[in-house]
Structure formats: structure tokens, C-alpha cells
Amino acid sequence: xxxxxxxxxxxxxxxxxxxxxxxxxxxxxxxxxxxxxxxxxxxxxxxxxxxxxxxxxxxxxxxxxxxxxxxxxxxxxxxxxxxxxxxxxxxxxxxxxxxxxxxxxxxxxxxxxxxxxxxxxxxxxxxxxxxxxxxxxxxxxxxxxxxxxxxxxxxxxxxxxxxxxxxxxxxxxxxxxxxxx
Numbered sequence: 001x002x003x004x005x006x007x008x009x010x011x012x013x014x015x016x017x018x019x020x021x022x023x024x025x026x027x028x029x030x031x032x033x034x035x036x037x038x039x040x041x042x043x044x045x046x047x048x049x050x051x052x053x054x055x056x057x058x059x060x061x062x063x064x065x066x067x068x069x070x071x072x073x074x075x076x077x078x079x080x081x082x083x084x085x086x087x088x089x090x091x092x093x094x095x096x097x098x099x100x101x102x103x104x105x106x107x108x109x110x111x112x113x114x115x116x117x118x119x120x121x122x123x124x125x126x127x128x129x130x131x132x133x134x135x136x137x138x139x140x141x142x143x144x145x146x147x148x149x150x151x152x153x154x155x156x157x158x159x160x161x162x163x164x165x166x167x168x169x170x171x172x173x174x175x176x177x178x179x180x181x
Contacts, residue, residue, distance in 0.1 A: 003043045006033045008052060008071055008079045012146075015056065015070035018044055031129075031157055044069055052078055109179040112172065119168035126161035129154060 010016065010024050021044070022037045035043075047053040052075030058066040071079070096114055099106070137143065137151045 003033070003035050003039060004047055004052070005079060005082050006035070007040065007043055007047060008075050011053060011069060011071040011075075012079075015068040017066050017068055021069065031125075032153065047075065051075070103178075109175070112175050112179060115168050115171050115175060119165060119172065122161050122164040122168060126158065126165065129158045129161060133158065 006025075006029050007021065010021055010029055016024065018037075018041050022040050025033075025035055025040060044053065048055055048069070052072060053069045054072050056068045056070065058068055060066055096111070096118065099111060099114075103111070133151075133154060137147075137154065140148070140151055143151055
């Protein structure tokens with residue numbers, strides 16, 4: 001998936017300013033597709049030039065004009081074409097796993113702190129996802145089609161965090177055992 005598809009997805013329901021779009025990445029789409037604000041603004045420019053999104057200037061009293069971006073019919077068609085194409089899964093790259101391959105060369109307790117930090121990160125993310133689930137997805141069978149898709153993405157995030165936490169706990173048990181030897 002390109003950043004352009006994530007941006008166009010965010011614009012399906014409503015026109016957004018670049019600022020609002022960046023905020024949406026911080027609290028929603030950014031859970032599985034990260035992008036800096038600079039990258040978002042660069043992509044907005046490219047999508048506008050390509051005709052996939054439109055820009056409307058909105059006057060504001062006492063403030064600079066606001067630019068609202070909206071999905072065009074061409075953009076909607078491009079997004080639909082992409083959504084119907086085969087999904088490519090990107091391979092994981094994780095320095096920690098490469099370090100684990102070198103465990104016999106490292107002091108026994110070296111990676112314990114890294115795994116503990118990772119455990120805490122996964123726990124925080126899981127708690128956030130579960131708060132979102134409690135707040136907006138209490139009755140999954142009653143969701144609209146769009147919200148069902150959003151819920152399924154959230155559910156995948158919850159399961160991934162739970163699996164990561166379980167792995168961290170097992171890794172810590174083993175690493176602590178090795179460190180005592």
C-alpha cells in the first residue's frame with residue numbers, strides 16, 4: 001500500500017484539511033500505516049496534481065485560508081482499483097530478532113531490557129486498542145460495512161499485540177534463565 005491509498009481512504013467520508021488528515025493518522029490510520037506530517041503534505045500535493053483529490057480554499061476570519069482536500073471521482077476509482085488488487089504483505093524487519101540470532105555472543109542479560117521495553121510498548125498499544133474497541137465497537141454485528149472493516153483492522157491489531165505480549169513474556173523467561181547461568 002502506498003501512502004496515497006491511506007490518504008484517499010481517510011478522505012472517503014469527508015473533506016479534510018492537511019492538519020486534520022495528519023491528526024487522523026496520529027489516532028487511527030497511523031496504527032498500521034505511519035507517515036510524518038511532511039510526507040502527508042507531499043503526498044497531498046502529488047494526489048492533487050494527479051487529479052485524485054481536489055482542493056478547496058476556505059476563508060477564515062482572522063486566520064489564514066484553510067485548504068480542504070476531497071476525494072475526486074478519479075481518486076475514488078483509483079482507490080477502488082487498488083482495493084480490488086492483490087494484497088502484498090511486507091516482510092518484517094526487526095533488529096531484535098537479528099540480535100537474538102547472536103545470543104551466544106552476547107552477555108546473558110543484554111537483551112532483557114530491550115524485551116522488557118518492547119513488552120511495555122505492546123501492553124500500552126493493546127490497552128489503547130481495547131479502549132477504542134470499548135468506546136466505538138461494542139456491538140460489532142450492528143456496524144455499517146465501512147465500520148465493520150475498521151473494526152476488523154482494529155481486531156487484527158488487538159490480536160497482534162496479544163501475540164507480541166505472549167512472545168515477550170516467554171522470551172523474558174528464557175533470557176532470565178540464561179542470565180542466571
